[in-house]
Amino acid sequence: MKLYKENQMLVKRLQNQNSIYRFSDFGEGVREHEELLNRISEYPYRVTRNKSFYKSVSRKKGVKDEIVFMRAAFISKKKFDIEIYKSGKKMTILAFDNDEAHKLCLAWVEALKVMESSLNYDKIIEKLRYENDELVLVEE
Secondary structure (H helix, E strand, O other): OHHHHHHHHHHHHHHOOOOOOOHHHHHHHHHHHHHHHHHHOOOOOOOOOOHHHHHHOOOOOOOOOEEEEEEEEEEOOEEEEEEEEEEOOEEEEEEEOOOOEEEEEEEHHHHHHHOOOOOOHHHHHHOEEEEOOEEEEOOO
């Protein structure tokens, strides 16, 4: 019984704590991971994402970014790693290729229209194009 009470108290203390992991730390961790891969790989590992790009994703204080979609996709015959974030009334689409990262921001209302009021993010990916070194959304 004593062990049970101690465990319950520990659970309450843990649940009442705020998270200390920041999104900026995520970017730093990715950079460190990619540097390690480059050092231990037989062939050079191409770094595709850097810390400065993660810092460039705009955020309002108190608004939490939530990743809602992540997968690889071909856009205009070029392969990208796609990440979609929802933050308040905004959607941010990040597309990473071997050389650089691209960003496209949409109002959540506009994104829902593109997805036809469903949460089918593939519909957004289908309408993305890569033109003149920019990620654009086209109406078909």
